[in-house]
Amino acid sequence: MLERLLEVNNLEVSFKTYGGEVQAVRDVSFHVDKGEILAIVGESGSGKSVTVQSIMGLIPTPPGKIKNGEVLLEGQDLLKLSKRDMQKVKGSKISMVFQDPMTSLNPTMKVGKQIAESITTHQNIKGQEAKENAIDMIRRVGISNPAERYEQYPHEFSGGMRQRIMIAIALACHPKVLLADEPTTALDVTIQAQVLDLMKNLKDEMDTSIILITHDLGVVAETAERVAVMYGGMIVETAPVNELFNNPKHPYTWGLLESIPDIDAEDKKRLVPIEGAPPDLFSPPKGCPFAPRCKYAMDVCVEEMPPAFSIKDGHDAKCWLNDSRSPALKELVAAGRQFS
Amino acid sequence: MYIVKRILIMLLTIWVIASLTFLIMKFIPGDPFASDADVLPEEVLQNIRAKYNLDEPIAVQYVLYMKDLVTFDLGFSIQSETRSVNSIIADGAPASALLGLQALVIALALGLLLGIVAALNHNKVLDYASMFIAIIGISVPSFILAPLLIKYFAVEWGMLPVASWGTWQHSILPTLALAATPLAVIARFMRSSMLEVTNQNYIKTADAKGLSKTKLVIRHGIRNAILPVISFIGPLFVSLITGTFVIEKIFAIPGIGRYFVDSIFNRDYPVIMGTTIFFSVLLVLTLFIIDISYRYIDPRIKLTSGGE
Numbered sequence: 096m097l098e099r100l101l102e103v104n105n106l107e108v109s110f111k112t113y114g115g116e117v118q119a120v121r122d123v124s125f126h127v128d129k130g131e132i133l134a135i136v137g138e139s140g141s142g143k144s145v146t147v148q149s150i151m152g153l154i155p156t157p158p159g160k161i162k163n164g165e166v167l168l169e170g171q172d173l174l175k176l177s178k179r180d181m182q183k184v185k186g187s188k189i190s191m192v193f194q195d196p197m198t199s200l201n202p203t204m205k206v207g208k209q210i211a212e213s214i215t216t217h218q219n220i221k222g223q224e225a226k227e228n229a230i231d232m233i234r235r236v237g238i239s240n241p242a243e244r245y246e247q248y249p250h251e252f253s254g255g256m257r258q259r260i261m262i263a264i265a266l267a268c269h270p271k272v273l274l275a276d277e278p279t280t281a282l283d284v285t286i287q288a289q290v291l292d293l294m295k296n297l298k299d300e301m302d303t304s305i306i307l308i309t310h311d312l313g314v315v316a317e318t319a320e321r322v323a324v325m326y327g328g329m330i331v332e333t334a335p336v337n338e339l340f341n342n343p344k345h346p347y348t349w350g351l352l353e354s355i356p357d358i359d360a361e362d363k364k365r366l367v368p369i370e371g372a373p374p375d376l377f378s379p380p381k382g383c384p385f386a387p388r389c390k391y392a393m394d395v396c397v398e399e400m401p402p403a404f405s406i407k408d409g410h411d412a413k414c415w416l417n418d419s420r421s422p423a424l425k426e427l428v429a430a431g432r433q434f435s
Numbered sequence: 436m437y438i439v440k441r442i443l444i445m446l447l448t449i450w451v452i453a454s455l456t457f458l459i460m461k462f463i464p465g466d467p468f469a470s471d472a473d474v475l476p477e478e479v480l481q482n483i484r485a486k487y488n489l490d491e492p493i494a495v496q497y498v499l500y501m502k503d504l505v506t507f508d509l510g511f512s513i514q515s516e517t518r519s520v521n522s523i524i525a526d527g528a529p530a531s532a533l534l535g536l537q538a539l540v541i542a543l544a545l546g547l548l549l550g551i552v553a554a555l556n557h558n559k560v561l562d563y564a565s566m567f568i569a570i571i572g573i574s575v576p577s578f579i580l581a582p583l584l585i586k587y588f589a590v591e592w593g594m595l596p597v598a599s600w601g602t603w604q605h606s607i608l609p610t611l612a613l614a615a616t617p618l619a620v621i622a623r624f625m626r627s628s629m630l631e632v633t634n635q636n637y638i639k640t641a642d643a644k645g646l647s648k649t650k651l652v653i654r655h656g657i658r659n660a661i662l663p664v665i666s667f668i669g670p671l672f673v674s675l676i677t678g679t680f681v682i683e684k685i686f687a688i689p690g691i692g693r694y695f696v697d698s699i700f701n702r703d704y705p706v707i708m709g710t711t712i713f714f715s716v717l718l719v720l721t722l723f724i725i726d727i728s729y730r731y732i733d734p735r736i737k738l739t740s741g742g743e
Binding site: 151153181182183184185186187190191193195198199200201202203204205209212213216217248250261264265 | 635636637639640641642643644645646647650654655658659662732733734735
């Protein structure tokens with residue numbers, strides 16, 4: 096049995112705006128096991144970033160508010176911790192890598208210092224020793240001349256290098272969980288692969304779990320072990336990565352898979368989009384959030400929120416189609432191809 | 436290389452200022468002896484004018500002045516013949532400099548503090564209170580603030596001397612009057628800069644490291660927010676210098692500002708030129724120092740002599 100490291104239960108996060116209350120995350124539950132990479136996939140505005148930022152306590156309050164739920168790290172509820180206690184957890188037990196490496200480093204501080212700062216904050220290491228540890232981290236994220244690089248400022252690094260530094264900062268205290276919020280979105284493709292490999296390798300070396308947020312299914316296939324698909328502030332499907340690609344059970348997942356461009360296609364097909372727009376989170380629908388865009392929608396979908404149907408062990412999908420009473424579908428989708 | 440180039444440009448700037456001032460000054464109607472014209476016979480006046488080369492064509496006067504200037508000889512005051520312009524500046528500079536520097540320090544220290552406090556309490560009482568003070572500071576000119584300060588602190592409550600110069604108590608009111616506006620401007624500037632920095636991604640990164648609020652604000656917030664404010668010290672310095680003219684007059688402080696103003700009324704040509712050049716040199720030097728210091732404050736800036 097795998098060890099449960101982080102468990103998020105019934106998380107609800109809202110933001111107060113002039114237009115009303117945005118329910119960004121609605122009843123989200125998931126878990127991460129020790130040493131596992133969980134990918135959270137979804138389109139912009141689906142609540143992925145808000146979910147992980149809530150775990151880190153980075154939601155600005157106000158306007159944000161965590162209305163319900165618990166975030167258990169090794170059984171301890173992080174949402175109940177005082178600010179001071181949470182500071183001790185942030186950066187040491189859980190740390191985070193952000194999307195845009197170009198703006199995520201302090202431009203007036205030497206990168207080495209930014210790594211060392213993380214070390215001195217959480218470990219009883221000072222001065223020269225902290226510096227050596229930081230230099231070691233720079234080396235471990237695959238940057239040559241680490242001692243010289245320590246003394247440099249962020250503007251002397253390229254985007255990919257900066258993201259490596261961000262990873263070094265995040266992993267400097269050997270955290271149990273690394274939250275990576277679209278870490279490769281701002282990088283070009285070749286660098287993406289390098290950074291993903293680096294994260295995977297360091298994860299194994301340091302025995303860290305990773306929650307990887309992305310909207311790139313290619314990244315998911317390459318990196319993750321388990322996937323949670325988010326839509327309209329909810330997790331609509333969770334499955335091991337192979338199961339998700341081979342046996343998806345939610346029409347939104349089908350749509351995502353279908354929309355992947357196929358490099359081997361003989362005739363140049365048009366890309367297949369998911370028609371329609373995501374739900375209005377000011378007043379989310381009482382039924383399935385995807386129902387208005389779903390070509391398989393039934394009456395029940397609009398009326399009632401589907402429960403999580405267990406497809407098999409570790410594979411859940413919130414879709415009424417998985418109810419035994421629903422009609423069987425003729426077209427099935429797997430890994431972006433239609434089968435009949 | 437950069438520094439050599441900068442120094443050459445500075446000299447050029449000062450030359451241009453000196454030349455323009457010289458020209459404009461000669462266009463002001465009248466001359467230093469206009470008020471004596473009724474009393475003195477024409478021959479005497481001519482002799483006096485000849486003594487100061489005022490009978491020569493302007494171009495010749497200009498060349499003669501520039502010749503003296505390169506040897507740092509600013510000539511003698513026409514109004515008080517015994518005093519050289521150099522000695523007038525030397526007499527007045529300490530009081531002006533003390534007043535200006537005190538005001539600069541207070542404007543910077545309190546302005547930054549006020550701005551930071553306001554930003555950290557964004558949209559809360561302290562923010563509104565700080566900005567209320569700042570708005571007053573910006574909208575009340577120093578020549579109004581100064582008499583008000585004198586009325587209450589000196590006349591009504593008798594806490595501080597009314598005017599003049601001597602002990603440090605004498606310098607308090609003029610410093611406050613002079614510092615108020617720049618202080619307010621800096622406070623507003625720092626507040627908006629700080630608010631902008633607070634929304635930057637690197638603050639989120641630092642927060643995610645688990646830093647305490649104090650370290651977060653000092654190491655990551657203020658350090659970055661202060662950069663645009665530093666570039667504001669140049670213009671601030673200018674406003675302080677022009678401010679001293681008024682403040683020195685109101686408080687009867689024996690600084691250079693007074694001589695500068697009086698010399699214009701008296702058409703005391705050497706003093707006009709001397710004080711103007713003195714202030715320009717001061718200003719150009721300040722801007723130079725700020726540019727150089729930027730190199731040390733913002734690592735992204737490298738000083739080069741061109742597009743390298």
